[in-house]
Amino acid sequence: MGVHHFILQLVNRLLKISYLRAIRETFCALMPVIVLLTLIDMAGCLFCDPTGPVLGDEGLGIGTFLTDGLHDEAYRESAFYATMTQLRNCLKVTVLINSLLFSLVLTNKLARLWHGDVTASVVCTVSSYLFLLAGFNGNLASLSTYFGGRAFFLALLIATVSVLVFSRLARLRCLHLPVPQGMPQAMQQSMILFIPLGLTLFSSLITSFAWLSVEQSIHSLPSLLQGYFGADIAQIPAAAILYECLRRLLWWFGLNGSSLTFFWNEAFYIPAQLANELENSKYIFTIEFFDANSISLLGLAISVWVFSYREKLRQLSAYSLPCLLFSINEPFLFALPIVLNPLFLIPYLLAPMLNVYIGYLAIDFGIVPLFHYSVDATVPVLLQGWLSTGDIMGAVLQLVWLSLDIVIYTPFVIMFNMLTREEDAIEEANAYEA
Template sequence: MGSVISSFEKIMMPVAAKISSNKYLLAMRDAFSMLLPFIIVGSFFGIMEWVILDPWGTVMGPNGLNFGYALSGGLTGDAYKVSDFVAAMQSLQGLCNNVVTVGFGMFSFLLVAAFSYRLAGIWGGDKFSTALTALGAFIIVTPQQIIGKAGDKIGGFSLDYFGNRAVLSALIVATVASWIFVKLSKNKKMCIKMPDTVPPAVAKSFEVLVPVFITLSVFTIFTATLTWLGLKPLNDLIYQIIQAPLMGFSQGLGFSLLYQFVVWFFWWFGIHGHNVTAAVQNMVYMPAQLANQDGTAAYIFSNGFFEAGLMHIMGLVIAIFLFSKKESWRAVAKLGVPAMLFNIQEPLAFGLPIVLNPILLIPYILAPLANTIIGWLVISGGLVPIFRFVVPWTMPLFFGGMIGTGSLAGGLLQIVWLVVDIIIYAPFVIASNKIKDGYEEE
């Protein structure tokens, strides 16, 4: 076993290190991180809109807590439907929806700005000018006429081109536009120099004038070419050819289990597994989460699903308290509990340690895989709703699942996961009692 692990370490560790330290992937990860506040705020107002304020929802509706009955003065049926209370709730829902639109309906648009800003930083370009140019390129490739039901053309943009459907096209456009602009802006022959007496802001605008012109012209010619060839807009082509098939493939249980295996296997080596798989997460499971949030799809496997399962290491902590006779393990577990309450595993991963600890390799990978299978079964069977709402991954056990699904069943699912995780870790914790501390230190 040791020789197998050693061989794998020699082959894969350098590859994983290069992937996790790749500047392009780091920029992508940082871009998604920059948008996390918008996603969380949008999710909060989404919960307000669909769970709390909905006159027929979980809180107000007759099939839920039925607070609407009391707050409307005891109205039911048609009288409740046409009441001022329902009208007021629906008006508040509309206001909340405006914020949800910013966090989710405009996600890809914001992603272009954030990603191109970070790319300019790693490629040595002007961040603000690069972000503005990339946004302009994204607008150019986005259809600016919506086809109505009668086949007539209506002016304006469709949010379909700015939301979860355009995540991959946003990444591609931001990458190409930023690369072209930064390359051109670094070429002194392409920059118009103004006299020193000209205000700096004006001088800067003329300096990037030619790079902006060429970059936007490239995307204009490309979009015109697609039109002349009778092809669909770039956003639709990328979604239909690449993103939609990827998202469909990622919903298979086999792919999701492989994804979890890779994440936690690299974590066991001490490499941030989520950084290694960030491209898969951002291109597949994040769009699935966004689609769940805005109600355009119902994907089982999403960011919210996997983040709710981060607490599997709490099963190890409880198993240690119940079955471990090793004072060193119990001491580290006591110190790691406060962090694990918020799904932060590093104190245990490196303090116990879990990293490169052969006795914990199997349960450390098996527990999240078991959680994935259980979650897939109960959500597919309709016992638990999909993880629709985005919550911070640091949300404590039970509350993360309950808020993420908008249902008590989501919190109970996390409890079931925890019980299963304790059962999985227990035999290995018991076996560790027979291992001498001296051997562990060696």
């Protein structure tokens, strides 16, 4: 009872934090765009990658068919391969677009929240992105890969810092530029903020340069984590379970846990995946392992659809099901909602943590192969497990995870039915009166 009371108090306090509310509202406003851009990226992975599951020799081999039987080196040197690679790289930019749009919408909300000039704040955010892109040394593919894990983190950081710095500077009247009275009002307002805007843009330039310099140095956060903890710590089951718990807990707060924990991922689980793929190493916990485990909300959706007697929730579950099949969890997270919902906190954390341990045991005992192959995170459930392990047992593992998640979530769905019975009665009375 004490823990439940503490969680309720925590939720009530978090709901009053306007900054977190602005982030949640940004997610909700951009949900159609997030889903659409994710599906575009998924289509690029499935149908445009010349080494992917449709075109590649290890998949359906359609690429070989379309190039009149070319294989291996001849296939990789073909014009078809080059064209499809370029197209795939262009579609990868959806990650960057997603990040920029999120930052712009959040900038708008934060500027209104902190009583700043919306237009000037948006200019600061866009300029920060352009400084960051201009300072990045790499092609479009490497840029998309760089933003792939950091998209939300950079969007949150750029929007928050840009609006915060500009709004604080704009309040300092000593920085306001005197302007003649005959100037048009719109220009007059913008010229008054000339110095705060200039200082904000200059600080964005310096910050972007410093950020990229640190990221590309041996003192970057992933490098420091590797040096301090060592590569083996991430393969300890307790560390993997703790990582998954933190990732899900951040999502429960309404923050993108995958992006905010990406530096740990980049330090340990991405290198482990590459070592499995290129060096035939034996790492159990890799980025593909955790991507395959991102299906626990599908278990909740099925449980709601089967055991909830509220038609509204059943419709919501059915509506979100196609997205959840492709591991696009945001619509269900914010629509049910899971975010800051005290009732579902325990199963939301417990289900993926148990999945991690069961997956560890299944691979350690040789029942399921290691996750050797990299596939897109939005590859459909079961197919993702199959492709990333190269064995049907990878799909069986995902099916076991899904079944366990349904069992874990079902008692809480039934409890949710009981707690919302009064709400249902009110809705029925209102419908009868109407």
